[in-house]
Amino acid sequence: MAPINADVVNGGKDSTPPKTTLPEVDTETNGNKRYSYETLVETANFLLSRTAVRPLIGVICGSGMGSYWNEGALAENIIDGQCIPYEEIPNFPTSTVEGHHGRLVFGHLNDIPVVAMQGRFHYYEGYPLWKCCLPVRVMKLLGVRTLIATNAAGGLNPNFKIGDLMIVKDHINMMGFAGNNPLHGPNDERFGPRFPPMNKAYNYEFRKIAKEVAKELNIQDIVREGVYTCLGGPNFETVAEINMLKMVGVDAVGMSTVHEVITARHCDMNVFGLSLITNECVTSYEHEAEANHEEVLDVGRMRQDILRKFVSKLVVKFAHTLTRDSP
Ligand SMILES: O=P(O)(O)O[C@@H]1C[C@H](O)[C@@H](CO)O1
Ligand SMILES: Nc1nc2[nH]cnc2c(=O)[nH]1
Numbered sequence: 001m002a003p004i005n006a007d008v009v010n011g012g013k014d015s016t017p018p019k020t021t022l023p024e025v026d027t028e029t030n031g032n033k034r035y036s037y038e039t040l041v042e043t044a045n046f047l048l049s050r051t052a053v054r055p056l057i058g059v060i061c062g063s064g065m066g067s068y069w070n071e072g073a074l075a076e077n078i079i080d081g082q083c084i085p086y087e088e089i090p091n092f093p094t095s096t097v098e099g100h101h102g103r104l105v106f107g108h109l110n111d112i113p114v115v116a117m118q119g120r121f122h123y124y125e126g127y128p129l130w131k132c133c134l135p136v137r138v139m140k141l142l143g144v145r146t147l148i149a150t151n152a153a154g155g156l157n158p159n160f161k162i163g164d165l166m167i168v169k170d171h172i173n174m175m176g177f178a179g180n181n182p183l184h185g186p187n188d189e190r191f192g193p194r195f196p197p198m199n200k201a202y203n204y205e206f207r208k209i210a211k212e213v214a215k216e217l218n219i220q221d222i223v224r225e226g227v228y229t230c231l232g233g234p235n236f237e238t239v240a241e242i243n244m245l246k247m248v249g250v251d252a253v254g255m256s257t258v259h260e261v262i263t264a265r266h267c268d269m270n271v272f273g274l275s276l277i278t279n280e281c282v283t284s285y286e287h288e289a290e291a292n293h294e295e296v297l298d299v300g301r302m303r304q305d306i307l308r309k310f311v312s313k314l315v316v317k318f319a320h321t322l323t324r325d326s327p
Contacts, residue, residue, distance in 0.1 A: 064300025168273030226251025
């Protein structure tokens with residue numbers, strides 16, 4: 001077979017390679033190539049050797065939602081703050097998406113030891129789902145008992161407005177329907193059971209607490225509750241896709257979280273999910289607007305103060321719930 005001529009592929013215009021170097025990502029999905037329990041223990045031990053913080057709560061920051069972990073804001077909120085870039089962490093992928101900083105932040109938030117992922121990994125970046133969720137297992141090995149997973153999402157529920165916060169009540173694992181699941185492949189019982197239940201994925205007590213906290217902060221008018229789904233991305237949805245998702249009961253759609261939550265529940269972590277509604281999903285062909293990532297990041301910036309206050313308070317309340325439940 002004749003070799004492919006790049007000039008022809010590019011329409012004969014320009015065969016110079018793009019200026020930016022794309023990271024080499026591992027698209028290997030073969031279960032046997034996954035990182036073993038022992039490998040992740042090595043990653044966790046590396047982190048424990050780099051910080052004295054022993055986190056109880058882990059936070060995953062959604063697109064554009066991590067700015068309250070930046071230096072200025074960090075200094076106000078976090079004691080003993082310590083940032084470890086993903087590139088320095090053995091076996092960690094790297095963040096390739098704008099609005100995802102690419103580092104772990106360790107510290108004490110109102111005396112509660114926390115670790116925050118300022119930047120997460122998405123399937124559309126080329127990572128298999130198990131690799132997107134690797135940090136969740138590492139958090140578990142660090143001693144994290146509760147995961148707060150936040151995301152930016154498009155709103156389908158007609159009552160939702162841009163800038164609303166949706167407490168995730170449940171999810172629909174669309175990618176799982178097609179057989180793509182972070183737990184696919186050999187199961188290591190040291191993390192969790194082969195067949196984990198998922199009917200209590202989003203902790204009921206935490207959802208109640210979050211609604212109370214919303215009242216305390218006087219933000220109850222923008223705090224909603226609903227069902228989230230994740231699609232593979234990176235494209236936003238067609239009108240027909242949005243209409244289908246509405247029919248099956250989805251309130252917000254994004255490109256993350258579901259697989260992280262499955263991984264967290266598999267290893268018996270408590271989970272709280274929060275979506276920031278960054279755009280209204282288009283349900284008619286007459287609608288002029290088109291979804292875009294800039295808008296998503298803008299809404300994240302617009303809501304950063306509220307997110308900081310809300311998440312900080314939730315961390316404290318959830319930690320106290322853990323203490324109360326401890327034997
Ligand atoms: O990381 P999250 O789920 O918050 O990011 C959403 C989904 C895409 O990565 C991006 C689209 O703008 O926002
Ligand atoms: N899939 C998806 N992800 C999003 N992230 C932020 N907005 C959206 C959206 O409309 N669709």
